[in-house]
Amino acid sequence: MANRDPALTPPTLVLASASPRRRELLARLGLPFTVRPAGLEETLAPGRSPAEQAEHLARAKAQAVWRETGGWVVAADTVVALEDAVLGKPRTPEENRAFLERLSGRAHTVYTGLALYTPGGEGRSLVEAARVWFRDLEPWEVDWYVRSGEGMDKAGGYGIQEKGMVLVRRVEGDFYTVVGLPVHRLWTLLKEVGYPLA
Numbered sequence: 001m002a003n004r005d006p007a008l009t010p011p012t013l014v015l016a017s018a019s020p021r022r023r024e025l026l027a028r029l030g031l032p033f034t035v036r037p038a039g040l041e042e043t044l045a046p047g048r049s050p051a052e053q054a055e056h057l058a059r060a061k062a063q064a065v066w067r068e069t070g071g072w073v074v075a076a077d078t079v080v081a082l083e084d085a086v087l088g089k090p091r092t093p094e095e096n097r098a099f100l101e102r103l104s105g106r107a108h109t110v111y112t113g114l115a116l117y118t119p120g121g122e123g124r125s126l127v128e129a130a131r132v133w134f135r136d137l138e139p140w141e142v143d144w145y146v147r148s149g150e151g152m153d154k155a156g157g158y159g160i161q162e163k164g165m166v167l168v169r170r171v172e173g174d175f176y177t178v179v180g181l182p183v184h185r186l187w188t189l190l191k192e193v194g195y196p197l198a
């Protein structure tokens, strides 16, 4: 699709998310978009794997907003899985501390589900995984991070893109999947469904 009319403005995407990180990442692509959080109650379904859960929630958010707005709707959901446990957003600083103590010195998997609805109501979704290794954290480092408050609105109780960068020693997979929006997968999905990227 190299010879598109340069005067053609791509249609506005609707980002079905209240996450400032997703907003910032999407903004970096330079595509026009508006923000409309889905306001869904994010309930964990016991029978679903963490990967299925992330994809299902992303799809549910995109679908809910598409029903309200139509158009091109994008949504995502991030889940942190430590062996059999799923760590959501900590409800209290104490819970944030407990999450970090569990993550310390170990590897976990971050799953981010991504969903796209087209103006015609076609829903596409996928899930991307990244593996993250935490350093061995000293008790004072856990205190320092919990005190910063940064982890409170984030799955797993940390943000790799902010102060949490010093907690992590290695990432295998897409960095942006850990932050909450696998941007390269979104790009490819948009290409696949014929959204005019350029």
Ligand SMILES: Cc1cn([C@H]2C[C@H](O)[C@@H](COP(=O)(O)OP(=O)(O)OP(=O)(O)O)O2)c(=O)[nH]c1=O
Residues within 6 Å of the ligand: 016, 017, 018, 019, 020, 021, 022, 037, 038, 042, 061, 076, 077, 078, 079, 080, 110, 153, 154, 155, 156, 158, 159, 160, 161, 164, 178, 179, 180
């Ligand atoms: C692991 C990790 C998560 N996060 C964030 C991304 C998401 O905002 C949040 C996971 O919660 P989500 O429920 O996926 O998203 P949200 O409730 O913040 O926003 P919305 O549902 O409206 O889209 O955790 C980081 O910012 N950095 C990280 O390193």
